[in-house]
Amino acid sequence: MSFSNLGLSDKVVAAVAAAGYTTPTPIQAQAIPHVLARKDVLGIAQTGTGKTAAFVLPMLTMLEKGRARARMPRTLILEPTRELAAQVKENFDKYGAGQKLNVALIIGGVSFDDQDSKLMRGVDVLIATPGRLLDHSERGKLLLTGVELLVIDEADRMLDMGFIPDIERICKLVPFTRQTLFFTATMPTEIRRITETFLHNPERVEVSKPASTAVTVTQSVVSCGREPHEKRETLRHLIRSAKDLQNAIIFCNRKREVALLHRSLQKHGFAAVALHGDMDQSARTAALDQFRKGEMPLLVASDVAARGLDIPEVSHVFNFDVPHHPDDYVHRIGRTGRAGRSGTAISIATSADSKSIAAIEKLIGQTITRADSGLVASASESQDTHQSADRSSGERKPRRDRDAKRSRSSGRPEGGRSEGRRNEGGRGRDEHGGDNAGARGERKAPPIAASQQQPPSIGRAPAPQSSRDHHSEPADHSHLPAFLLRPIRARV
Ligand code: AMP
Numbered sequence: 001m002s003f004s005n006l007g008l009s010d011k012v013v014a015a016v017a018a019a020g021y022t023t024p025t026p027i028q029a030q031a032i033p034h035v036l037a038r039k040d041v042l043g044i045a046q047t048g049t050g051k052t053a054a055f056v057l058p059m060l061t062m063l064e065k066g067r068a069r070a071r072m073p074r075t076l077i078l079e080p081t082r083e084l085a086a087q088v089k090e091n092f093d094k095y096g097a098g099q100k101l102n103v104a105l106i107i108g109g110v111s112f113d114d115q116d117s118k119l120m121r122g123v124d125v126l127i128a129t130p131g132r133l134l135d136h137s138e139r140g141k142l143l144l145t146g147v148e149l150l151v152i153d154e155a156d157r158m159l160d161m162g163f164i165p166d167i168e169r170i171c172k173l174v175p176f177t178r179q180t181l182f183f184t185a186t187m188p189t190e191i192r193r194i195t196e197t198f199l200h201n202p203e204r205v206e207v208s209k210p211a212s213t214a215v216t217v218t219q220s221v222v223s224c225g226r227e228p229h230e231k232r233e234t235l236r237h238l239i240r241s242a243k244d245l246q247n248a249i250i251f252c253n254r255k256r257e258v259a260l261l262h263r264s265l266q267k268h269g270f271a272a273v274a275l276h277g278d279m280d281q282s283a284r285t286a287a288l289d290q291f292r293k294g295e296m297p298l299l300v301a302s303d304v305a306a307r308g309l310d311i312p313e314v315s316h317v318f319n320f321d322v323p324h325h326p327d328d329y330v331h332r333i334g335r336t337g338r339a340g341r342s343g344t345a346i347s348i349a350t351s352a353d354s355k356s357i358a359a360i361e362k363l364i365g366q367t368i369t370r371a372d373s374g375l376v377a378s379a380s381e382s383q384d385t386h387q388s389a390d391r392s393s394g395e396r397k398p399r400r401d402r403d404a405k406r407s408r409s410s411g412r413p414e415g416g417r418s419e420g421r422r423n424e425g426g427r428g429r430d431e432h433g434g435d436n437a438g439a440r441g442e443r444k445a446p447p448i449a450a451s452q453q454q455p456p457s458i459g460r461a462p463a464p465q466s467s468r469d470h471h472s473e474p475a476d477h478s479h480l481p482a483f484l485l486r487p488i489r490a491r492v
Pocket of ligand 1: 021022023024025028046047048049050051052053
């Protein structure tokens with residue numbers, strides 16, 4: 001199968017070849033002919049399967065004919081987050097370079113006026129997040145009655161973020177006769193209902209079982225004490241000792257935890273950026289750019305980054321927090337092992353996470369390998385060398401007391417829904433919105449430490465700096481008198 005057999009225009013086939021793609025992915029091979037035949041499509045596919053090009057390429061072919069009218073976009077693509085919307089626009093820029101199409105991005109967090117003047121000029125492809133789109137529509141600045149094709153992407157993510165009522169409203173604003181392409185990774189009941197309401201005799205295209213994980217991802221769970229500082233220490237150790245770590249996304253369940261962990265990693269000299277829903281758009285774009293370009297190899301993120309973001313060649317995913325919802329696990333680790341490449345996903349689990357791990361294992365239908373963090377052995381191994389290890393890794397000395405105190409007051413994990421499941425911006429309005437990780441040995445050091453003057457020595461775990469570092473070690477108390485081992489109740 002090649003792209004030239006799918007019915008795409010010569011221009012589009014040439015653009016795909018220029019992008020270096022020779023064979024369509026299964027979702028592309030199956031969906032593109034249906035889209036070109038003007039049929040509704042229900043695509044069930046995870047991110048990383050090439051589903052964006054599965055709708056962008058036939059759209060480009062179809063848009064070669066016709067012209068856009070002021071304030072009346074010809075096609076509309078709905079995305080749950082600004083980043084995903086921007087990513088789809090990049091696909092149009094890449095494959096549609098030879099076509100003079102007007103592609104507009106209507107997302108929250110940026111000026112209305114600029115968006116308005118773009119709409120005024122006439123738009124062939126409008127890529128939007130639901131809240132901002134409805135704002136323009138309610139101001140009378142946008143007419144959706146000319147939309148010939150509607151794409152609803154990442155529908156299950158829209159559901160998680162509370163956008164389904166907005167999607168329903170938008171579906172009623174576009175003509176009944178339009179063509180609809182609907183993509184989702186999973187099919188919960190609510191999504192099934194929407195497809196039954198808004199799709200007409202859709203062609204169902206499914207490329208992998210919903211909620212399956214890629215076979216190219218080596219998954220493991222490392223157990224750890226419950227205190228945030230213990231988790232941070234374990235994470236640092238895992239990063240330093242990970243094999244072939246090129247770059248990593250580190251997921252937290254809450255935005256606040258993202259900010260805390262980001263600061264802590266920076267304090268320890270790691271080159272990390274953060275991405276979460278409370279950051280303004282320019283900071284989010286800058287962080288993502290730095291990570292994509294490899295300037296910052298570590299991205300600490302909330303679930304907003306878990307789905308759909310196309311960041312090629314992420315070698316590692318760390319779950320600093322085990323997600324409360326097993327679906328989120330699948331989406332998080334889907335950031336690595338993409339397009340057949342190998343990847344590593346390591347989850348740091350405390351005793352409070354056993355139920356969540358069991359739910360994840362049930363969903364993915366496999367038992368995740370339990371791995372030793374290697375922290376205890378490594379720590380004692382390098383007891384006498386920790387000073388030099390710290391210096392060579394370019395890491396500043398951690399201020400552990402303060403770090404731990406702050407964690408106790410604000411960094412404790414809470415129950416409840418993960419951030420990604422909340423609406424991150426009110427009416428969405430801003431819908432930003434078998435490598436054993438603990439294995440030791442000489443390994444190639446990834447460019448993780450911020451200091452360029454002193455190259456990092458990631459392969460060796462630095463020794464703890466004080467007895468405070470031994471939180472997760474099973475201590476040997478055999479030499480202590482019994483009275484010292486009696487529990488003490490601290491006065492608070
Ligand atoms: P997506 O699922 O749309 O996020 O795409 C995942 C990645 O696959 C992106 O980096 C695409 O550039 C890449 N990709 C898309 N189509 C192909 C193809 N036919 N062959 C190889 N890679 C592709």
